[in-house]
Amino acid sequence: MRERGSETTTRREFLTRAALATAGLAAAACGATGPAARTTAGPTRSVQFLLDVAPYGKHAMFYVAQQQGYWPDRGLHVSIAHAEGSADNASKVAAGAADFGFADVSAVVLARGKGQGLKEICMLTYKSLVCAFGLDTNPIQRPQDLVGKSIGSSTGDTGLLLLPALARINHFDASQVHVVNIEHLTKPAALAQGRIDGAFDYYTSLPAYQAAAQQSGKRVTHFLYADYGLNTYSNGIIARDATLQKDADLARRFLDGLARATAWTVDHPDQATRILLQAQPALSFQVAREQLQIAIEHLMVPEVLRHGIGPVDAGTMRFTVDTIERYFPVAGQVKATDVYRNDLVPAGVLPQKTG
């Protein structure tokens, strides 16, 4: 009996272990390559998520998270809307109009300076996208090339705000740069037409600059601020302190789905772009794919390969906040440690191809 009992137990144990192992393997596989099985019981929770600007290639992972089931499988139905830039995004999240936003760290620092409780809870643009564009006929390839040129900039452009910092680090006179105020979306056309010699912008705008320049028989040149001493953190997920205190589990589920969707996006950029285009059919595949590639390159930095998608490094965040405090109109003092939280993102989520 004992032997038989022992045999029965062994078989049961074996079956249980096999089932657990299979489930574990499936969960692990899903975690890396696809959405996990639904992990949350109970009713689906509606979440309002706000992009920084109207959707384009760099936002593909958010549509992957929704369409591929990463958020629905965690009991979340996420509605995606957009703001008009990071500052507007932060204002709307702070006002409670959205649960989570996608915004630049500077918007969080500015908001905290005004007493609004916001935090960056998952970094997605580790290498700053701020750059200056020019044309090969009068190239801009390093910071010193800005001197003596007319550079198009919109009000509040990060490139313009950080120009004094760039000048100090790279030893040139910022007052010798002739800044021309110009509407954001007209910059590529104005540059191609020769109305300006260069423009401050985000690197993800490169396809628009290239399209305009090619039609004028020219080639786009650029340099990234990040390559010349200003490698600050940029865009990530933001949320209100109140939301995080009241419902940290909601943030955990949201970020868990997003981190895994982002990893999948890095592994399958073409499919991710197609998913984006299913939701936003007005976008061009080619342009969106190029923009996504740039976003991936600015996400998959060595720091991410070490720690996974989402958490930030305390030292780099301190440098980022110090730089913002020095060159942006921050109303009050902001402690770098108050700006972010690393404990809500899942640990070590990486794309399969790099993990």
Added chain:
Amino acid sequence: MTRGRRGLRLAAGVVGLLVLWQLVVLALRPPSFLVPSPLSVLAELARRPQLYTAQLWVTFLETLIGFAAGCALGLVAATLVVRWRWLEDTLYPLLLFLQVVPKVAIAPLLIVWLGFGLEPRVVVAALVAFFPVVIDTITGLRNVDEELIELVTVLCCSRRQEFWKIRFPSALPSIFSGLKVAVTLAVIGAVIGEFVGGSSGLGYLIVLANTQLDVSMSFAALVLLSALGLALFGAVSLLERVLIPWAPAQATRAPIT
């Protein structure tokens, strides 16, 4: 002039403009990111008809609901002001405030207050449609033949009868002038709402087109917006002709705003 001849002249004007536009583009060959040719705009519309139809429908709905709400509120506000003169002092500054406030500035606030759905866009459309209806309705209700009013007073008609039998029918030509201005403004209001926070509609399509420097898409959306404005204007004019066939012909012509 017969209606057929007017239609012919209108069509000739539109076709003439398109031909001139195409010729200028062919002659000057500007880069497509500056000015697209009308043929490329038509090709863009033909390439993705479902996309444009879906977005046109959204903008149409926002415009229609906003216009209806703006008109209803405008008619009620105008009637109250005409009925109780003391209300004019209270309401008029408020009406002027609503008119002069730039809608682009309050649209983002409406999104914070009302969310990211259809509501804020409808409210912006209603806000811009509201004012011309109020002003033209007040003018119409006040510019009634005084002899007619005296007559109904002598005949011991009630105020309600005076309003429905005399004032309101007399004011209809003026009200319709306001409605025609309001319906075209409602299209602009809906687009403002879509610019600042929408996720659908022709205005949203223009925002997406601009981020990709896709001027053909931008112009395609603009062409549809113009067509929507013209169609709605035509619909209100038609309603006017049906409801008040006695109105002077001049009053049924489009106001140049």
